[in-house]
Amino acid sequence: MAGWDIDVIMSNGNSVTAESIKLNIGNVDIESTLDGGQAFRWWHEVDGSYRGVIGRRALNIREISGGVAVTAVDGKPNAGIEHATNEYLGGAENLEKFRQLYASDPCLGPALRGYSGLRLLRQDPWECLFSFITSSTSNIPRIKLNVGAAAESFGYSIGPRPPDVTFPEPEVIIEAGENHLRELGFGFRAKYLVAAASAIASGAIKLHDLKEASYDDARAELVQLHGVGEKIADCVLAFSLDKPESFIVDRHILRALRKWYKLPVKASLSYAADWARGHFGEYSALANQYMFHRERLASRAAEWGGVHIEKALPEDGI
DNA sequence: GTCCAGGCCGCAC
């Protein structure tokens, strides 16, 4: 599975040789997967690769034919990187079935052809929860700014650059406190984050145990947290707690469901989520991510002059 | 200056 080759990393002007590991895990669209609204600590490099952190390792990931190449940028041995990256990028079995089932779906078919390789991540649950509490009434650039600031302020350095840090444990966030988080720009979300950290540190909520729990039970646990509603809970369930049946509804998705699946204009967010879970079943989270990506690019294309979607999805005829 | 962003809470009705 894993092959070897030699890369040259330019860091602080010095050249360092490091071995990269090739993972033949199938096509991965790293831009839409790592930097499309699931995770917020991946940074685009000038060569098109992405740099970020998985667990306690600072890594660089780039696309290669049939998979990705991963390089440690922390000067440590490669042990464990292959396994961790495989975990993080999720399995592809579901994706293959999903592709076959929805190839001719009017909304998802074009998206599957346009962004084939968009995957569901399997992130660390605490960082994921923290990130999506932060996402409330915010936008992706600002979420990246906030989450990155918290990581760099309170995380443990594991590499040469400032963003090469582990994500701070709940105990560290509690110690930092609401006011410090407000100073970093989290606004009204600061108190939610400290409360969530307390619930986890005290053991009132055991995030990792929710992986084994049913979707309904895990969701019910999460929404008890102050500042976590159905939407944020579904993000955490889909991106970190192995719940492929979760479906996230925001304004982009609601618009898509009305446009492509004839959902009533008056359908509430909660109704829409229930309908979509019934319709897509175990492929809900995947369908949701492709739909979100497509709709988000479409709205951005409109802002930029409306060319992006036609370029990405030629056969779609919007 | 205004408006909006991958929401949620508290409170009416």
Next chain:
DNA sequence: GTGCGGCCTGGA
């Protein structure tokens, strides 16, 4: 159960 105002703040 549905609707509405308020909440922080950076960027367009």
